[in-house]
Amino acid sequence: MTDAFRIATRRRAIHGWLLLSPALVMLSTFAFYPSVATLWASFFSRETRRRPSEFIGLNNYRFLFEDPTFWKVAGNNLLYAGVTIPISIALALVMALWANSKIPGKSFLRTAYFTPTVLPMIAAGNLWLFFYTPDIGVLDQLFGLVGLGSMNWLGRPETSLWAICIVTIWKESGFFMIFYLAALQTIPPELKEAADIEGASRWTYTRRIVLPLLMPTTLFILVNALINSVKLIDHLFILTKGGPSDSSKLILYYIWELSFAFFDSPMAAATTVLVLAVLGIVAALQFGLLDRRTHYQ
């Protein structure tokens, strides 16, 4: 090995690290370090004025599993994810297929579908508060027209979580539609023509050609939707604050409460660690299982 070669190799390595360093620094500071610190904090007891914080191992996790509220909130979040993810993805696909066809006013249609995405979640929450409010809300006014009585959508434990789900679907599907729309536009029109000549119906073409070609997009959206189902809780602050009696409380809102309402940051840390672990496992499963069955161009 010549000196010149060694210097060139070293220079390449240095360049590589230099290019890597901004991301490395940012991610370490704002993602890796906080994650590890959270994990560490979850092993300590809550600090009070009398008792200083002490290492209690996995006790926080044990308390958590014994806490019925935690299970209630986890169940809520599962239902929330199970309802909002499939429905918003299916709606997004249908809207994209429609907005991609040759119809008059399709740019208006696309804009209309995309508008909820542009709104901040808090604004969306206020908007839907105006829909849901008993007696004076838009929904009640409409139901009043057909002779149905007043309904407190957000104030009843049976309906509050469903009302939250609807807001999320409304908010998310337009966003996912944009991805589907972009993916649909990369499918060459000749494929449709070739399928037409072979006698494939519109449904066969969609099922056998379009859906498989959209799989990479679906996978991407699925991961995003899953993360959002845990991450997106802004509207809870406006609409229900998790109530009534925890019926619409989601896990991240619960973490926020533990940490900033009950000032029990070790418990909040333990819950966060659990959420991170579950999300990580699910994302790995999604990519591992679906990736093999997905065709990338």
Added chain:
Amino acid sequence: MSDPFVELREIRRQWDGKGGVRGVSLSVPRGAFVSILGPSGCGKSTLLRLLAGLEVPQSGQILIGGQDVTHAAPAARGLSMVFQSYALFPHLSVRENILFGMKVRRASRAAQAEKLAEAVAMTGLEGLEDRKPGALSGGQRQRVALARAVVAGHPLCLMDEPLSNLDAKLRHSVRRDIKTLQRRLGLTVVYVTHDQSEAMSLSDHVVLMKDGAVQQQGAPEDLYTRPATPFVAEFIGDPPMALVEGAALGQGAAQIGIRVEKIERAHVDDADLVAQVEACEFLGGETRVLLGHPRARGLGLILTGRRELAEGTAMGLALPDEHRVLFPAPGGQKDPQQNYGATDRQTAPRDGRKAPSQQTEEVSR
């Protein structure tokens, strides 16, 4: 000639009165190989799409096998199509691509396997059945598209510039495959191309189009030896026909065309024309001498062996009467006195050449 298998009657399809096809009639006998030839934008692809049912005509009638299919769905017309871009389904294997139509039509498994083996053998794709199109070369992809077209067993096959995405060498081999397939299966093929040599070598019948209308149709040798218009004369053949102003030869016709290989060398004193050497192209067995004359374009002379002639050398040419094609002045559209000498044919691409109308525009500049 038996009664026509495919018949187009006064087909018209235009977009805001522009482009497309204006009143084209065509009849194709069963088992014929018909090329639709023309420069880009002449409407040849539109014509094919109208025939396939991917486009609906504004007026006119389309008959296939004696039935009026003008408004029938593509699948109801009993035809298959090969696209320029192959139009293979990227997520399906070669086998699934070929069998897509049969699966849609719910053919039995045995029939599928039999047809697949047949089509794969015919197109030389053995051993590639499980590959995705992305793992195939351009030539192989086009063979898959051919196999997909063949496997349907339709008597009519439409091809939209199937070779233009392939490199020159592959083009020749796939071209031969297409011809062999067509002969063996007795297919009726309508083949769209902008490459006159493809059209000439493959087809029984050539339809030359320009600006949405048919300029001339007939057997390849008819178009070659007896072009109906100067456009045809210059589009067909490599090199294209030389065009000389009638006055320069003392004849009444506006233009006189002659094939370069029919031009003979003559002594300057008793020559029909005296032209200047512009360049010599050595082609192996012969040398093509490109000549310039102020009142002619595309003049050339073919000499055997290798010749080097200095630029500007005066050459006497004899243009035998029996090989001259006379073109009367077109109904006042063109100026018969246009200055042909300035047209520089050498700069035009030899293959897939542009329409001469574009060149005359360059002249007038």
